[in-house]
Amino acid sequence: MPLQFTRSWSDPDLEAFRDACVRFIEAEVLPGDEAARKRGHVGHALWRKAGELGFLCTDIPSEFGGAGGDFRHEAVFDEEMARRALTGMSTSVHSIVAHYFLNHGTDAQKRHYLPKLARGELVGAIAMTEPGAGSDLQAVRTRAERRGDHWVINGSKTFISNGYLAGVVLVVCKTDPTQGARGTSILIVDTGRASDEDPGLAAGTPGFRVGRILDKMGMKAQDTSELFFDELHVPADKVLGGEPGQGFFQLMSDLPYERLIIGVAALAGMEGAYDATLAYVRERQAFGQPIAAYQNTRFKLAEAATQIMAGRAFVDRCVEAIVAGTLDTATASMAKLWGSETQGRVLDELLQLWGGYGYMNETMVARMYTDARVQRIYGGTNEIMKEVIARNL
C-alpha cells in the first residue's frame, strides 16, 4: 500500500468538509490564481464567495456568525490551500483577527465584527510591524492619543498581510509611551475598503492610507502592504476589549494559534510538493528510464517522506492539544520553527528532482519554494522562536 499521510485528528465529517474545501478551491481559487499573482491580490469577490459558502471563520461560534467548528476545520482549509501553493487569501490572518475579537473583544465588538468577517464582507488584517520595529514589538512608535471622545492615530505599519483589501485592521499602538507593555493597545480601524467596486477602496477613510502592494519574492497573489495613519480619528470605543493598556497581553495570549497555523501549512505544503514530485519523477525519462528509477531519486523521496511523517506526528499532537485547550506557546513555537525549517530543506531537495522545470514559476514546486522562505520570518522569526523555547527550558 502506498504511503499515506493521514491525520490522527481527522474523522469522516472532517474529511467530508475537506472534500467541500477542495471543490471550492479548485472551482473558485485555482482558476483565478495566475491573474491574482499578476495583480497582487485576489479581490473582494473571492472573499465574499468563501464567506457565503462557509469557509471563513470556521472555528468561530455560530452565535457570532461562524461555522461553530474548531481549529481542525481551519487546519483543513489551510492545508488544502497550502498543498496547491495558493497563498492569495490569507485566511489564516483573517482567522487570527477573528480570534482577537472572540477572545478579547467586548460583546458589542464581537457582535459587530465577527459576522461580517465570517461572511467575507470585511477582510481582516493585523498590523504590528513597523518600518523600525518587527521582532521588538515594545518599540512600536505608532501612537494613539486620546482627544475627547476619539483616539487619534499617527504612524505607519509595513508588511501587513491582507493590508490592501482589509476592511478592518487591528492596529498595535502606543496609548501611553511612558509605560512599557502596559502602554500598548490594539485599536480597531474601519478602513472603508469592502468591495472592489466600492469607491471607498480608492477613497478609503480620511487619515488612513494604504501604500504600495509590496513586491515580494513569493506569495505573489497575497496583498502585503504598507499602511499609513495621519491624524486618523477613531471613536473611543474602538479599543479592543474596551480598556487601553491591554494590547501586549492580548498579543501574547494568541500566539500559539498563529504559530501552529504556520506549522500546519508547512506540513501540508511539503505533502503537496512530495505528491507532485512523486508523480513527476515517475513520468520524466532520462537515459532511457524514469528519473524515479535512480537510487538518488528514491533516496531523496524516502528522506522527504520520513521528514513529513515525523513532522505529522508532532504537528498532529499540537493540533489535538490546541483543540483540547492545552497547547502552550513554547510547543507551538517548536511547531513553527521545526515545520518551517524542514519545509525549506525538503522543498529544496524536491525542487532539484524537477531539473530546469523546478526553476520555472509555472511549476508549483518552484512557487512553493519561494513562498516557503517567509515561513521562517513572519509570525515571529525563527530566532525569536528559539528565544521563546529557550526561556521555557
Ligand SMILES: Cc1cc2nc3c(=O)[nH]c(=O)nc-3n(C[C@H](O)[C@H](O)[C@H](O)COP(=O)(O)OP(=O)(O)OC[C@H]3O[C@@H](n4cnc5c(N)ncnc54)[C@H](O)[C@@H]3O)c2cc1C
Ligand atoms: C510576507 C510577510 C507578511 C507579513 N505579515 C505581517 C502581518 O500581517 N502583520 C504584521 O504585523 N507583520 C507582518 N509581517 C512582519 C513580520 O512579522 C516581521 O517581518 C518579523 O516579525 C521580523 O521583523 P523585522 O522584519 O522587523 O525584522 P527584525 O526584527 O529587524 O529582525 C532582523 C533579524 O534580526 C533577528 N533578531 C531580532 N531580534 C533578535 C533577538 N532578540 N535575538 C536574535 N535575533 C534577533 C531576526 O530574527 C532577524 O533575523 C510580515 C512579513 C512578511 C515578510
